[in-house]
Amino acid sequence: MQATFAPTDEVRESTGMSGAALPPGRRGPLARREERLAFAMLTPVLLALFALGLYPAITTVWYSLQSGGYQGINTSYAGFANYIRLFHDPLFWSSLRFSLLFSIITVSGQMILGTALALFANAKFPGRWVLRAAILFPWAIPTATNSVIWAYMFNYQYGLFNSILIHLHVITPATTINWLGGTTSATVLIYIIAIWKANSLVALLVLAGLQSIPDEIYEAARVDGATYFQTLWRVTLPLLRPTLIVALIVRIIESLQAFDIISAFTNGSPGTSTQNLGLYIYSEISNGDFGYSSTIATVVMVLTVAFIFFYLRTLTRSASAR
Numbered sequence: 001m002q003a004t005f006a007p008t009d010e011v012r013e014s015t016g017m018s019g020a021a022l023p024p025g026r027r028g029p030l031a032r033r034e035e036r037l038a039f040a041m042l043t044p045v046l047l048a049l050f051a052l053g054l055y056p057a058i059t060t061v062w063y064s065l066q067s068g069g070y071q072g073i074n075t076s077y078a079g080f081a082n083y084i085r086l087f088h089d090p091l092f093w094s095s096l097r098f099s100l101l102f103s104i105i106t107v108s109g110q111m112i113l114g115t116a117l118a119l120f121a122n123a124k125f126p127g128r129w130v131l132r133a134a135i136l137f138p139w140a141i142p143t144a145t146n147s148v149i150w151a152y153m154f155n156y157q158y159g160l161f162n163s164i165l166i167h168l169h170v171i172t173p174a175t176t177i178n179w180l181g182g183t184t185s186a187t188v189l190i191y192i193i194a195i196w197k198a199n200s201l202v203a204l205l206v207l208a209g210l211q212s213i214p215d216e217i218y219e220a221a222r223v224d225g226a227t228y229f230q231t232l233w234r235v236t237l238p239l240l241r242p243t244l245i246v247a248l249i250v251r252i253i254e255s256l257q258a259f260d261i262i263s264a265f266t267n268g269s270p271g272t273s274t275q276n277l278g279l280y281i282y283s284e285i286s287n288g289d290f291g292y293s294s295t296i297a298t299v300v301m302v303l304t305v306a307f308i309f310f311y312l313r314t315l316t317r318s319a320s321a322r
Contacts, residue, residue: 057301063294072290082295091272092280092296098187099276102194103255109195110251111244114202119232121203122210132207139200147264150193154179183273186266190274194261198254202247209243210236242315249311253304 067078086092121131138146153160156178165171180186213236221231237244259278262268268275268283275283277300284293 060294060297060301063290064298066291066294069290070288075291078291082292085292086295086299091275092277094272095275095277095280095296096299098274099256099258099278102190102258102276103252105191106194106198107248107251107255109191110199110202111248113195114199114247115206115240115244117199117203118206118210119236121207135200135203135207137200138197139204141197143197144260144264146197147193147261150189151180151265154189156181180266181270183270186270186274190262190265193265194255194258197261198251202251205243205247206240209240213239245311245314249307249314252307256300256303256307 063072063075064082065077065079066072066075067081069075117135121128121135141149152158156162156176159179161179162171162176165177166173171177177185179189217235217239218231221235226234257278258276259282262274262276263279263282266274268279277296281293281296281300284296
């Protein structure tokens with residue numbers, strides 16, 4: 001004989017339970033109290049987000065409508081003059097093009113390489129902890145330090161790679177390769193460094209997602225005769241979809257806001273061929289033009305918010321499809 005639980009009158013009263021069901025969308029007193037408590041506990045976080053996020057964003061938009069002055073002092077209202085200037089600025093369009101290409105190429109490489117590393121690190125073999133520790137290495141190095149190290153290695157006078165090529169008699173000391181002096185080579189190297197640097201984060205996120213997949217699912221796939229690649233395509237990747245979406249959006253947002261990795265490696269050179277929007281904002285701030293730099297920053301902010309909106313919409317669709 002199995003005992004059944006019957007809520008007492010006090011429990012019914014506190015939770016809103018009664019003989020009749022509550023109307024749809026209506027919560028009991030206890031649920032409403034918990035909701036008020038949750039909002040009260042979130043209030044400090046919301047205030048911090050307003051102080052550190054919303055207020056600077058509003059200030060940036062306001063500065064984008066100003067012109068003149070120096071370092072934000074003695075400016076005057078100019079309406080949309082800065083945005084008109086932005087539309088006719090070829091340097092802005094080249095920086096925007098580089099930022100978008102940088103995001104597309106590096107994020108794609110990070111997702112592919114990071115996922116592959118996570119799948120390899122998740123395999124069961126002796127000493128796999130060494131591989132998992134090695135995955136952390138690129139991410140553990142500060143970005144600026146990482147870029148400076150790579151810049152020294154590719155220095156055309158005393159860099160490591162030119163030294164190796166000289167010892168292999170591929171080049172001579174008089175014909176060293178100026179890796180950072182050409183637009184194509186400098187751009188490709190920035191892509192490689194960015195992929196090497198941030199694939200660790202993708203690998204860690206994917207590895208955590210792989211650890212949450214029960215072994216019974218793989219055992220069932222093996223019993224059904226599925227090959228490794230069939231299991232990967234039809235089982236692993238679909239179950240990793242939420243993790244991959246999070247990693248993808250995080251990397252896209254961070255790549256659009258990239259600054260130190262490019263600044264410490266090429267600083268936008270040769271010329272402005274490797275200058276992204278972050279470097280362009282910094283150069284305008286250095287020139288004292290807060291109005292125009294805020295206009296460029298507003299564009300970056302709009303792009304970032306658009307990707308966040310896409311991310312939230314994708315998550316909502318994924319949750320509703322379950």
